[in-house]
Amino acid sequence: MQDNSNNILDEVTGNDYKYGFVTDIDTEIIPVGLNEDVIKLISAKKEEPEWMLEFRLKAFEYWKTMKMPTWAHLTIPEIDYQAISYYAAPKKKEGPKSMEEVDPELVKTFNKLGIPLEEQMMLSGIAVDAVMDSVSVKTTFKEKLAELGIIFCSFSEAVKDYPDLIRKYLGSVVSYRDNFYAALNSAVFSDGSFVYIPKGVRCPMELSTYFRINAANTGQFERTLIVADDDSYVSYLEGCTAPMRDENQLHAAIVEIYVHDRAEVKYSTVQNWYPGDKNGIGGIYNFVTKRALCKGDFSKVSWTQVETGSAITWKYPSCILAGDNSIGEFYSVAVTNNHQQADTGTKMIHIGKNTKSTIVSKGISAGYSQNSYRGLVKVSPKAENARNYTQCDSLLLSSHCGAHTFPLMDIGNNSAIVEHEATTSKISESQIFYCNQRGIPTEEAVGLIVNGYAKEVVNKLPMEFAVEAQKLLSISLEGSVG
């Protein structure tokens, strides 16, 4: 009976990646390899000012002294950083001024991804900054946002148009010295998004970036920088997919969020990079540094992530709660299937007084995957009355997968109240049979149960994203029940 149930689950989770198409677009790629000249070339292609190049070179110098981190519960094959091309751009030098000018192939890609720019512009009121490979393709709604003084543009544009802001905030939350991948990103980052919400402005629409790695043998190194000035609010969405390829591709991004007094930033991610095939061949290495600095008093940051893709995920969206009464939240669903590995979680660093943090992490493991939660709750000696609540659940769908939890609490102040709850459960054969008996086939049943399990987190996503996330959760586990 046991064997039988495992077979069924295995069947349901051994599925195919549904976003694995390649767009046939003329792409400009620089030769593989990483050295000072390459960095100068990237900088020159982007027509960057001298200070930007200096930043890159400093980061590169530092990166050369570093080694890949090995502390995560991951088996990472050796990565040859000289075998990667660090810049790929869809060829079309003049930026499009209207939808008609956007390459039809590109529009088709976005349509397949379910984000028709045109439709989104008209219907949903989402401003999309679509990043394909390394160059921001089109930013919508910029004019409307500009009226409110909101800046939402590609990172390269920001370097040109808002150098003072970039120089002030770039690296202020994630220094290039922070870690190996942060240093690498700082040296070679190609593009990304920049958001600035001025004092007292509530951004009237969700800002959204859609990342996609299209070209073969390229790494994607984007940077996102969000600055929320006093009393402002913004909700930011990030979605990611990549085509199927046999080789592994590297994605090393940085997201920095700087939050001033009483400002709030909600950052939502649906990550569906190509996870590799059933046997673990190919897939994206997703090594991402995401951090928010709640600098201001009463500031708030909320991270919500639904992670279903990537061969290897290494990411810990964190909050530094420096301002008094600041709040950090982390809601996460991480799904691993087949041979995927994920080591993900968060860090909540309590520095200010009366700071609060909430962590809800839901891991779902299927197939032969390894899924780890790694969390740090640190309460510094001066952080009076810090509060943390952590809930950490694991759902297992097979007997071959692993779920691991590495919670660390470093409490330096006696007034802190810190709670940690954890559960592990398995979808049982009798639950599946019950669903079957009512006419719900096994795959749909797993989707239903998994979505029910993840509901608490998915409900934190903005509406449009929640629907996509639900579909994704079901699709990612097709062929994996057990």
Place this chain on the structure above:
Amino acid sequence: MLEIKNLHANINGKEILKGIDLVVRPGEVHAIMGPNGAGKSTLSSVLAGNPAFTVTEGEVNFYGKDLLTMLPEQRSWEGVFLGFQYPVEIPGVSMVNFMRAAINEHRKYKGESPLSASDFLRLMREKREVVELDNKLANRSVNEGFSGGEKKRNEIFQMAMLEPRLSILDETDSGLDIDALRIVSEGVNKLKSNDNATIVITHYQRLLDYIKPEFIHVLYKGRIVKSGGPELALELEEKGYDWIKKELGE
């Protein structure tokens, strides 16, 4: 509608059903009784396609189709409903979402488009009344935190929603107090028609006071050893199973 011939089945290599023969026609209500371990629940599980059991011999025909080659969900679409003895809890999945998924899978099978949200909720409301199921339960997770009686009422509610052609109720009366028993049985009776049939599996006569079967079968050691009319149930209630064992020469 249902024709079972020489059905043998085992679990983990142990033979439980040792040659069952049974014919059920539309409009009929059959009761299967018998001592513990006779194979009553196994029979219902096998008919519903529970993968834990292996059929080794025999055939089951349902409206001319071979039931045994169908997946559990296909049997459901064809109109086989199993009221579970121990309905399982599915945390996080609301009854509404669960039933909606089930109904729409059935509709898909019939080539019908999914029910709209408002039509679906109307149907829920209507069918809830059959077993006096509280609206609050419909919004909770499937069977989670339900009392024993609520779980059984929830089973009959699902039966009302899916309108099966054949309902197999596996010890639906176990764990019910007298009020819940009445509500559940009345629910079953309301759903009865000339086009559907019911197989009731039970230990006790008391359920049969409410749901009146025309046919009683005694299952013992994996075989139907005696069949008769309603009077057989009364006889069993009075004398227990020992006289049957004696009749069999044990």
